[in-house]
Amino acid sequence: MALMSAPRQLTEQELSVDPVDAAKLLLGCVLQADTPQGPVAVRLVEVEAYRGGDDPASHCYRGRTPRNDVMFGPAGRLYVYFVYGMHYCANIVSLTDGVPGAVLLRAGEVITGVDIARARRPSARSTAELAKGPARLTGVLGLDRAHNGINLTDPDSPLRVLAGDPVPAESIKAGPRVGVAVAMDVPWRFWVDGSPAVSTYRRGGKRGTRSG
């Protein structure tokens, strides 16, 4: 019989690290969702690290609120938020013990359930575009507010993070985070070099100072 060992599920412990380390660890890993239409899985190729406390770009910079509460909890949970009045973005929580941190899932390659994903996002002009961008990624996986706080390291969860083929260190590139107007000196966006699903960089809204 065909023996195909199931991919290993990531553990809460290995995600209980600094978001920068968790971000690099998550590249190449697979987020799998059991949707009503069937399974959809995405190989992560672009992520960003967010810290609490000292990171002005983080939702947790100004303390704990109802929205960011999950980021203060244990690692391996999904933090979903609603943005621009129409999109959802998803993070995987890292660190723990009341220390907030998370990894924004910015883009991935759909490796399972391409037909389902295409049906969900008819505007995509190519397979690579299906999950190219954080809101597109939540779109193909069907993630919304209802999934906030779900435990991705639980084997019985309808949403799981699985280990993938390791990404060679030389294929991991780093740069400033997309769409943030502060902390542009820190290269906390990480992506897999050469993947067609990596989103194009856009700088944050507030331009620097105007003199005069």
Add this chain to the structure above:
DNA sequence: ATTCTGATGCCCT
């Protein structure tokens, strides 16, 4: 390829 702009609602000040 890049630039612009409208859509749209929730969270926080």
Add this chain to the structure above:
DNA sequence: GGGCATCAGAATG
């Protein structure tokens, strides 16, 4: 009331 961790469509090289 200001400002978003965005996307799609259009116009322009």
